[in-house]
Amino acid sequence: MSSRRDFIQKTALAAFTGAVVPNLVKAANGHLPSTAETIATGATILFQGDSITDAGRDRGQYYANNGGGMGSGYVRHIVTHLLGSMPQKNFRFYNRGISGHKVFQLAERWDDDCLQLRPDVLSLLIGVNDFWHTIDYGYKGTVEIYETDLRKLLERTKKALPQVKLIIGEPFAVAGGSAIDERWEAFAGYRPAAKKIAADFGAVFLPYQSIFDEALKLAPAEYWTPDGVHASMAGSYLMAKAWLEGWKRI
Numbered sequence: 402m403s404s405r406r407d408f409i410q411k412t413a414l415a416a417f418t419g420a421v422v423p424n425l426v427k428a429a430n431g432h433l434p435s436t437a438e439t440i441a442t443g444a445t446i447l448f449q450g451d452s453i454t455d456a457g458r459d460r461g462q463y464y465a466n467n468g469g470g471m472g473s474g475y476v477r478h479i480v481t482h483l484l485g486s487m488p489q490k491n492f493r494f495y496n497r498g499i500s501g502h503k504v505f506q507l508a509e510r511w512d513d514d515c516l517q518l519r520p521d522v523l524s525l526l527i528g529v530n531d532f533w534h535t536i537d538y539g540y541k542g543t544v545e546i547y548e549t550d551l552r553k554l555l556e557r558t559k560k561a562l563p564q565v566k567l568i569i570g571e572p573f574a575v576a577g578g579s580a581i582d583e584r585w586e587a588f589a590g591y592r593p594a595a596k597k598i599a600a601d602f603g604a605v606f607l608p609y610q611s612i613f614d615e616a617l618k619l620a621p622a623e624y625w626t627p628d629g630v631h632a633s634m635a636g637s638y639l640m641a642k643a644w645l646e647g648w649k650r651i
Contacts, residue, residue, distance in 0.1 A: 418642055421615055426646035429596075429608045433650040440522065440566075440651070445493045446483075447520035448476045449507060450527045450570070453631060454498025465493035472496055474632060478641030483648075495520075503531045503542065504550035511554065516561050522651060523558065523565050524644065526609075527551070528572030528595055529630055532588045533580075544590040548598065555602050566651040567604035568644065571595055575613045577622030578629015585629075605647040612643055 445465070448454050456474025463470055466484065471477040471494070480494045497514040499506070504527055507514075515523065531547040534540035558565060571592050574585050592610055599606035616625050616639060625636035632640055 417615065417619060418639070422612055422639065422642050423646045425608050425611050425615070426643050429606045429611075430647065430650050433603075433605060435649050440490070440492075442489070443491045443493065444521040445495070445518060446522040446524065447515060447518055448479075448494070448496045448498060448524045448526075449515060450498040450525060451502045451530050452498070452500035453529070454496065454526055455500045456498070456637070458496050458498070460499075463495070463497075465495055470496055472498070473634075473637075475637040475640035475644065478638055479644050482641070482645060498526075501530060501534075502527070503534065503540070504528070504547060504554060508550065508554050508557075511557065515558065519562060520565060522568065523562075524568040524570070526570030526572070526607075528591045529574065529588075532572075532585075532591055533630070536584055544594055547591055548594040551595070551598055552601075555598065559602070567599070567602055568607065568647055568651060569595060569599040569602075569604045570607040570640075570644075571609045571611075573610040573613055573630075575610075575617070575622045575626045575629040577617065578626055579623075581622075581629035605650050607640075607643050607647050609640060609643065612639055 453474065454472070454476060456472030456476065458472035459469040466480070471480050476496045476498070483492060484494070495518055507527060528547060531540075531542050535542055555567070572595055573592070574581050574588050596606055598604075613625055613636070616636075620635075622629055624633065625639065626632045
């Protein structure tokens with residue numbers, strides 16, 4: 402009985418990562434053609450965000466493709482996959498996520514941690530702290546401030562780097578995580594704000610909330626993201642799978 406149950410679970414997980422995740426990303430980006438093969442050899446790909454992107458990276462190891470500088474989260478899964486599967490492209494990857502940051506803090510360090518690197522592809526996941534810190538840290542932000550700040554940041558980026566390609570991750574909060582309670586109902590507005598901004602800037606949008614919601618059908622929140630915000634190794638793998646699907650459409 403146990404072996405049969407294990408088989409069913411493995412089959413369901415294979416179907417989820419092989420079909421459900423790609424279909425969710427495709428549905429969120431059906432208006433965008435598949436273009437990843439046009440990313441130039443030697444392109445610079447920059448990951449930006451908060452602790453989900455930071456994932457404990459060694460900030461002293463800040464050169465391109467430095468393993469310690471990638472952290473232990475979804476960025477590492479992505480970088481190892483693309484470096485290993487596309488050695489001929491000589492991509493240059495950087496992770497500049499910083500734990501605890503909100504959009505306005507990204508803006509304060511943007512010249513050093515984005516513009517001077519001149520990324521060809523900018524991947525940005527930000528927003529959870531713009532809400533979370535209103536609960537626990539006295540931050541006075543609102544969804545309107547989040548949207549305004551993020552638009553200004555991307556306008557500044559496109560002005561400096563008009564050819565940059567954008568990937569925007571959906572900020573998420575997974576029900577059942579230890580940090581998630583009824584106060585997080587107000588966070589729901591941040592997700593459509595990020596999606597609208599992605600559409601307005603022609604960015605690939607990664608529907609992380611939908612992906613984790615579907616993943617709860619296979620395993621509880623503690624398996625994917627114990628506190629509902631920070632991904633486990635399994636959750637980081639799902640995020641990377643989604644990102645790599647989105648990569649096909651940049």
